Every structure is written in C-alpha cells, then in structure tokens.
Amino acid sequence: MSFLEAQSLDVRYGGIRAVRGVDIRVEEGETVALIGANGAGKSSMLNAIAGVLPHTGSVYFNDIDITRRPVFDRVKRGISMVPEGRGVFGRLTVEENLLMGAYLGNSQQEQDLDLTQMYEFFPRLKERRRQTGGTLSGGEQQMLAIGRALMSRPKLLLLDEPSMGLAPIMVEKIFEVIRGVSKTGVTILLVEQNARLALESSQRAYVMESGELSITGESKELLHSSQIRSSYLGEGN
Ligand SMILES: Nc1ncnc2c1ncn2[C@@H]1O[C@H](COP(=O)(O)OP(=O)(O)OP(=O)(O)O)[C@@H](O)[C@H]1O
Ligand SMILES: [Mg+2]
Structure with a gap:
C-alpha cells in the first residue's frame, strides 16, 4: 500500500458532486502535483484528505485507515495542510500563528527548537515575529502559513495554491522553500494553478477535470505532452 492512498473519494x-470516485496514491518522499481548471475539485480533494470535509470512499495513510479519523488525529499522524487563502490569524502575531501549528502539544523544548528552525527557514518571519499576521504581505502570509503547517512536524504536507496572488519573485521564493521542505524528506501533495511550476516542482502529477482524474503520469513527461501543453500550459498547437 502507498504512503497515502485515497480510494473512490x-x-x-448538497446536489453538487465535486469529487467523483477519485483514486490517488502518493509514495513516501514524493512530491505529487494535482492540477486542473478552476472548480475541478482540487481543494475539495485536499480538504477531504485533511479531514476537514465530509466525504465517502477511503483514505489510508501509513498503512492505517484514517477515513473516520477526525482532523486532529490526522495531524497527529503527520498530515498537515496549508489551506487555500492561507488562513493566517490576522490578529495574532507571527510567533503566535506559528505556535498555533504546534497545538497538539509538543513539549516546550520541542516548540522552541521548531520555532528556531522556522526562523532559519524564513528569516523574514523572524524579523516580523511580533507583528500581527494581518499586517504581513501576501508572500509573507504564505510563508507563515507554510511555517505554521511545518510546526506540527508533518510527514505529509498538503499545499493548496501556494503561488496564488503572489508576484513572480515571491512565487520563486515560496517554491524554493517547498523544494527545501521536500529535501528534508516530507512528502508533498501540491495543488497549484500554475501548471508549469507544479510540473517542474513534482515527480508525478494528476490532472483533475470536473471532479474526475483525466490524465496522470510523470511530471517530466506531462510537461511535454501536447494535450497538457495546449490545455494547461497555455501553448497553442
Ligand atoms: N462550500 C461549497 N458549497 C457548494 N459548492 C461548493 C463548495 N465548495 C466548493 N464547491 C463547488 O465544488 C466544485 C469544486 O470546488 P473546489 O474548490 O474543490 O475546486 P478547485 O479545483 O479547488 O477550484 P479552484 O482552482 O478555483 O480553487 C466547484 O464547482 C465549487 O463551486
Ligand atoms: Mg481550490
């Protein structure tokens, strides 16, 4: 069984079936991209895996059926999500936001260690650690959201549109961080509008269309597929 396996999700x-019997699997250590048009069902997939959205079908993580496990249990087992729109707590300081990511009760010592590591990863967050989340720029908020997710020491990181609304230079920075996180051994499932970036930053990818998977394969190969190039990479034939 794969590290993460969603079956018939x-x-x-209400009456809208946003995800229609989707199977996906992610191996340990991989970065896998999930791309597709607006409304394809990508966020719904990610939210179901994180356990924040009711769903049918099964989810297995690390050989355990977590389908009926609540969010906190999934976090405890090592699944952490950076939600679409980041979900930064605007009135809390940067440091308080980061510590919210450790809410499942790592020891004080572990939290201090993790904070130090986050500030090494994101020097800009260190400079701004007493500033409230709401006063950060979009890119800084994205860093904070990623940092907060990492504070729970995840084995699997679910990222929903990390590049959304960011200037190219900030997108570059965020993806540098994502590659860095991957190098530390964290498995990543990446939802991303920017299909080129997603394919360049992943080993494998799934394409979602109207709630179903249409294409799947090695990211390198998909970058050269004419169908992907015309539909998702903005290149005419
Ligand atoms: N809370 C909700 N209530 C009703 N319909 C919803 C809700 N959330 C999502 N949907 C619908 O489910 C479908 C899939 O939405 P979802 O957000 O998963 O797509 P997405 O692929 O993440 O899109 P985007 O790229 O725009 O973020 C859409 O048709 C959307 O309108
Ligand atoms: Mg979405």
Whole structure:
C-alpha cells in the first residue's frame, strides 16, 4: 500500500458532486502535483484528505485507515495542510500563528527548537515575529502559513495554491522553500494553478477535470505532452 492512498473519494455539496470516485496514491518522499481548471475539485480533494470535509470512499495513510479519523488525529499522524487563502490569524502575531501549528502539544523544548528552525527557514518571519499576521504581505502570509503547517512536524504536507496572488519573485521564493521542505524528506501533495511550476516542482502529477482524474503520469513527461501543453500550459498547437 502507498504512503497515502485515497480510494473512490467522493465529495458532495448538497446536489453538487465535486469529487467523483477519485483514486490517488502518493509514495513516501514524493512530491505529487494535482492540477486542473478552476472548480475541478482540487481543494475539495485536499480538504477531504485533511479531514476537514465530509466525504465517502477511503483514505489510508501509513498503512492505517484514517477515513473516520477526525482532523486532529490526522495531524497527529503527520498530515498537515496549508489551506487555500492561507488562513493566517490576522490578529495574532507571527510567533503566535506559528505556535498555533504546534497545538497538539509538543513539549516546550520541542516548540522552541521548531520555532528556531522556522526562523532559519524564513528569516523574514523572524524579523516580523511580533507583528500581527494581518499586517504581513501576501508572500509573507504564505510563508507563515507554510511555517505554521511545518510546526506540527508533518510527514505529509498538503499545499493548496501556494503561488496564488503572489508576484513572480515571491512565487520563486515560496517554491524554493517547498523544494527545501521536500529535501528534508516530507512528502508533498501540491495543488497549484500554475501548471508549469507544479510540473517542474513534482515527480508525478494528476490532472483533475470536473471532479474526475483525466490524465496522470510523470511530471517530466506531462510537461511535454501536447494535450497538457495546449490545455494547461497555455501553448497553442
Ligand atoms: N462550500 C461549497 N458549497 C457548494 N459548492 C461548493 C463548495 N465548495 C466548493 N464547491 C463547488 O465544488 C466544485 C469544486 O470546488 P473546489 O474548490 O474543490 O475546486 P478547485 O479545483 O479547488 O477550484 P479552484 O482552482 O478555483 O480553487 C466547484 O464547482 C465549487 O463551486
Ligand atoms: Mg481550490
């Protein structure tokens, strides 16, 4: 069994079936991209895996059926999500936001160690650690959201649109961080509008269309597929 396995995943919002019997698997240490048009169901998939959205079908993580496990239990087992729109607590300071990521009760000593590490990863957050989250720039908020997710020491990081609304230079920075996180051994499932960036930053990818998977394969190969190039990389044939 793969490190993460979702089987026949289904998400419904009232009458809308946003995810339609999707199977995905992610091996330990991989970065896997999930791309697709607006409304394809990518966030719904990620939220179902994180346990913040009701779904049917099964989710297995690290050989354990976590389908009926609540969010905190999934976090405890090593699944952490950076949600679309970042979800930074605007009135809390940067440091308080980071510590919220450690809410499952690592020891004080571990938290201090993790904070020090986050500040090494993101020197800009260190400079701004007493500033409130709401006063950070978009890029800084994205760093904070990633840092907060890392504070729970995840084995699997779910990233939803990390590049959204950011200037190219900040996107570059965020993806540098994501590659760095991957190098530390963290498995990543990456949802990203910027298909080129997603494919360049991952080993494998799934393409989602109207709640279903259409194409899947090695990211390198998908970058050269004519179908992907015309539909998702903005290149005409
Ligand atoms: N809370 C909700 N209530 C009703 N419908 C919803 C809700 N959230 C999402 N949907 C619908 O489910 C479908 C999938 O949405 P989802 O957010 O998963 O797509 P997405 O691929 O993440 O899109 P985007 O790229 O725009 O973020 C869409 O048709 C959307 O309108
Ligand atoms: Mg989305």
